[in-house]
Amino acid sequence: MTSYTVTVEPLGREVECAEDQTILDACLRNGVWLPHSCTHGTCATCKAEVLDGDVDHGASSAFALMDFERDEGKVLPCCATPRSDVVIEADIDVDESVEVFPVEDYTGTVVELSDIAEQTRRLVVELDREIRFNAGQYLKFTVPAADGKPSVDRTWSIGSPPGERLRLEFHVRLVPGGRGTEDWVFGSLVVGDRVAVSGPYGRFVLHTGDDRHAVLVGGGTGTAPLKSMVLHALEAGAYGGPLTLYAGGRTRAWLYDVDVFRRLAKEHPDRFTYRPCLSEETEAEVAASGDDPSAYAYGTVTDVLAADHESLTGCAGYLCGPPAMVEAALRTMMGKRLFPRDIYREDFFNEADKAAGGVKSPLIKR
Ligand SMILES: Cc1cc2nc3c(=O)[nH]c(=O)nc-3n(C[C@H](O)[C@H](O)[C@H](O)COP(=O)(O)OP(=O)(O)OC[C@H]3O[C@@H](n4cnc5c(N)ncnc54)[C@H](O)[C@@H]3O)c2cc1C
Ligand code: FES
Structure with a gap:
């Protein structure tokens, strides 16, 4: 199998990359961190510049990497494979408090x-x-x-x-x-x-060097990485600040691990607040079923988030789930005076999003 040398600037690091291996894969396996999120050519987070050499753009979405950008020498390392020795320049944003583990x-x-x-x-x-x-x-x-x-x-x-x-x-x-x-x-x-x-x-990680109030917002299975963060913060003592989790579902039947989060909120009353949000079930319906209506919030996660906070200045936002929900929550947080640099996002892009171009946010650099 032919392989080529990929040089990553401004680090000056060199990695060997097989001709059928993506540049991102070669870098992450060799401990060279490149920014990335979806790893399938949809989000454009990894966009870099080819300074020298030839690449095959592979499955890069035509929306994430437009024709004129290809002509200008831009590349999505998560999809591109080398066709010669290559030099790329990437926008490397390393948070020193986050350890990098090779793939x-x-x-x-x-x-x-x-x-x-x-x-x-x-x-x-x-x-x-x-x-x-x-x-x-x-x-x-x-x-x-x-x-x-x-x-x-x-x-x-x-x-x-x-x-x-x-x-x-x-x-x-x-x-x-x-x-x-x-x-x-x-x-x-x-x-x-x-x-x-x-x-x-992925770069959607709990920033453990931080002690700001972490406001975590998850739609559906977007709760998954947030659960990992909450457990790490509370059970391993890995985060200094308080955390609030907004977990959204249409009705109670769409929520999961409610008991786990309720237990954590009870055990850590000063550190953790849990807000399960129901967008298609009313207080009266919950009460009629015999459940405690005060145990839930009513509306979408963004409705509840907006109602809960006059201002989010000084907080750190973590948003995860369907792209439309993430974008709506981002706008809500910005409306509550949180800057994009203080908001971390994970969009659950799938193949349909890739074909349609995903959700383009004019508000934040991916
Ligand atoms: C970083 C990241 C983390 C994620 N974490 C989670 C998680 O924890 N839990 C979770 O549930 N999901 C998560 N997702 C989403 C997950 O990766 C999958 O996209 C999702 O599970 C759907 O996968 P699938 O193979 O079933 O659907 P896909 O095969 O991707 O298809 C999705 C839909 O698109 C349609 N489709 C397929 N190809 C095309 C096409 N060419 N044009 C138009 N439509 C098409 C299909 O019919 C289907 O309706 C995450 C995504 C990302 C990017
Ligand atoms: S990580 Fe490359 S486009 Fe999303």
């Missing part, structure tokens, strides 16, 4: 696969050896070829805390027609199956 391949065994909410499954995988990661990061799963369809990679955020290095939990939402979800996690996958994963990936 590696692992094999795991599915030890739990259970329905935890409407169209939502908990997938627990026991790895063959320990992995180190930051709270908030994700793994890439190889969805095996089946029914004449080729193997594909899919990304799911780790819901368990970094202290648990062998047994990792994931929360997966069913996407109708989806290769990874309908066909696999909600289809053929069973307990005992062996799975191939790689990681850790």
Whole structure:
């Protein structure tokens, strides 16, 4: 297999990259941090400049990397493979308080696969050896070829805390027609199956050097990386400031791990506040079912967030879930006087978003 040398400026670091390997993959496996988020050519977070050499742009979305940008020598390292020795210049934004763990391949065994909410499954995988990661990061799963369809990679955020290095939990939402979800996690996958994963990936991490009030907002399975952050902060004492979690679901049937978060809020009353938000169920309906209506907030996560705070100045925002929700929460936070630099986001882009161009935010540099 032919390989080429990729030089990353301004670091001056060199890595070997096989001709069928993405530049991002080669860098992350060799401990060279490049900014990235989706790792499938949709979000444009990784955009860099080719200073010298030739690349194949691979599966880069035409929206994330437009034709004129390709002509100007821009590249998405998460999709691009080298066709010669290459020099790239990347916008490297390293937070010194966040440890960088190289990406590696692992094999795991599915030890739990259970329905935890409407169209939502908990997938627990026991790895063959320990992995180190930051709270908030994700793994890439190889969805095996089946029914004449080729193997594909899919990304799911780790819901368990970094202290648990062998047994990792994931929360997966069913996407109708989806290769990874309908066909696999909600289809053929069973307990005992062996799975191939790689990681850790992503820059959506709990900034443990911080002690600001962390306002965490998750829609649906967007709660997964936030659960990892909350557990890491509270049980390992990894974060100095208070945390508030807004977890959104249409009705109570769409929320999960409510008891876990309620227990944490009870055990850490000065550190952790839990706000489960119901967008399609009213206070009267909750009361009529015999449940305590005061245990929930009513409206979308952004409605509740907006009503709860006069100002978010001095806080740090962590937003995760469907791209439209993340964008709405971002705008709400900015309206409450939080700057984009104080807001971290993870958009759960899928193949449909990639084909449609995702959600373009004029408000924040990806
Ligand atoms: C960083 C990151 C972390 C994530 N973490 C999580 C998580 O913790 N939990 C979670 O549930 N999800 C998460 N996601 C989303 C996840 O990666 C998958 O996108 C999601 O699970 C759907 O995968 P799928 O293979 O089932 O669907 P896909 O195969 O991606 O299909 C999605 C939809 O698009 C349609 N489609 C497929 N191809 C095209 C096309 N070319 N044009 C138009 N439409 C098309 C399909 O029919 C389907 O309706 C995350 C995403 C990212 C980027
Ligand atoms: S990480 Fe490269 S486009 Fe998203």
